Each structure stands twice: as structure tokens, then as C-alpha cells.
Amino acid sequence: MSGSLGIVMQWGDWAQLFLQYLSLxxxxxxxxxxxxxxxxxxxxxxxxxxxDVQFNASIAIAQAAPGPNVLFVALMGWHVGINSGSxxxxxxxxxxxxxxxxxxxxxxxxxxxxxGHRNRQLRSVRAFKQGLAPIVIALFFTTGWILASAHxxxxxxxxxxLLSLVSALVIWRTRLHLLWMLGAGAVLGWxxxx
Numbered sequence: 001m002s003g004s005l006g007i008v009m010q011w012g013d014w015a016q017l018f019l020q021y022l023s024l025x026x027x028x029x030x031x032x033x034x035x036x037x038x039x040x041x042x043x044x045x046x047x048x049x050x051x052d053v054q055f056n057a058s059i060a061i062a063q064a065a066p067g068p069n070v071l072f073v074a075l076m077g078w079h080v081g082i083n084s085g086s087x088x089x090x091x092x093x094x095x096x097x098x099x100x101x102x103x104x105x106x107x108x109x110x111x112x113x114x115x116g117h118r119n120r121q122l123r124s125v126r127a128f129k130q131g132l133a134p135i136v137i138a139l140f141f142t143t144g145w146i147l148a149s150a151h152x153x154x155x156x157x158x159x160x161x162l163l164s165l166v167s168a169l170v171i172w173r174t175r176l177h178l179l180w181m182l183g184a185g186a187v188l189g190w191x192x193x194x
Contacts, residue, residue: 007049009084014096017049017080021073021100026108032070032101033059043076054079073101159193 020042024035036059043050050058058079062072074094081093119125167181 007080007083009049009080009089013047014092017077017093018096018100021097022104025101025104028101028105032073039073039076043080049080049083050076054083070098070101073097163188 024032024038027038028035040055044052044055055076058075059072062069062075065071074097077093077095077097078090079093080097081088081090084093116125116129120129163185167185170176171178171181
């Protein structure tokens with residue numbers, strides 16, 4: 001292992017990178033972004049596998065891009081791989097970091113869902129689910145309120161409000177799959193109607 005742009009990665013280094021992201025996955029309550037300080041300590045300060053510029057660019061690009069914000073983890077893996085020599089290693093770095101950050105949380109979620117389904121008749125499981133329902137509904141309403149607050153001029157934004165009302169009624173009163181509603185919204189947005 002040498003400087004930040006000509007590093008030499010041995011298989012043990014890749015294993016350490018993978019194990020680091022496995023452990024960070026279990027600490028990422030609130031999303032992977034909550035573990036950024038530890039990622040910086042490990043990748044930049046301790047190992048020197050990334051420069052500060054590459055680290056910051058990975059986060060900035062991922063936050064600006066559409067999609068999940070966990071994409072910055074893939075970009076960090078990409079930079080580590082590229083710094084070690086080639087595009088193929090860049091792709092390998094993406095796989096190492098993404099599998100590391102996603103595997104534990106995915107497995108835990110799957111196992112918890114299976115356990116919850118098997119034990120759905122238990123009073124504690126039913127109470128937990130019933131207690132979460134109002135919280136989830138409140139979070140949906142809060143998200144909708146925050147998104148709608150940017151459009152509070154009815155004279156200009158009436159098509160958006162009308163579409164929101166029609167969508168809510170269709171979802172409430174029909175069994176139309178939500179993907180059809182998303183597709184209709186995408187088409188209307190494409191043509192600039194909302």
C-alpha cells in the first residue's frame with residue numbers, strides 16, 4: 001500500500017475493506033450516511049486508500065444523483081479500486097463495499113420479517129404491528145406535508161393539487177396498483193403538465 005493514487009491492494013486489504021463495511025452496516029441506524037465519519041477515518045486517515053477530495057466527491061455526487069443515498073458507498077469502493085490500478089478493480093471495489101454495507105442489514109431484515117410472519121399470532125407481535133401503523137401513517141402524512149409546502153400557491157399549483165387529490169381518491173377507492181399511478185405521474189411530469 002502506498003500513496004492515494006497508486007495503492008497496492010492485497011486480498012487481505014480487500015477482506016478488511018469488506019469487514020469494515022459489514023460492521024458499518026450494523027451501525028448505520030438512520031442510513032449509511034450516519035457512518036461517514038468512521039468511513040473517513042478508515043479509508044482516508046488510517047489506510048490512505050482515498051484522498052479527501054475523492055471521499056468528499058463520492059458523497060457529493062451520490063447526494064446530487066437521483067436514487068438512494070447509499071450510492072456514495074459504491075463510489076468509495078470505485079475510487080479504492082481505481083486507485084489500485086484498473087477499471088476492473090474499480091468494479092470489484094463497488095461489489096466489495098456494496099455487499100459489505102447491504103448484506104447484514106438485508107439478512108437481519110429478512111430474518112426479522114420471517115420471524116414476525118411465523119409468530120404473527122403472538123400478542124406482542126400483533127401489538128407491535130398495531131402500534132407501528134399510526135406512526136407509519138403519520139410519517140407518510142408528514143412527508144406529504146413537507147413536499148406539498150413547497151407548492152402553496154393554489155393559483156399556480158392547482159394542477160399539482162388536483163392530481164394529488166385525484167390520486168388519493170383513486171388509491172382509496174380502487175384496487176389499482178400503485179405502479180400505474182407512478183407511471184401516470186411520470187408521464188404527466190414528462191410532458192410538463194404537473
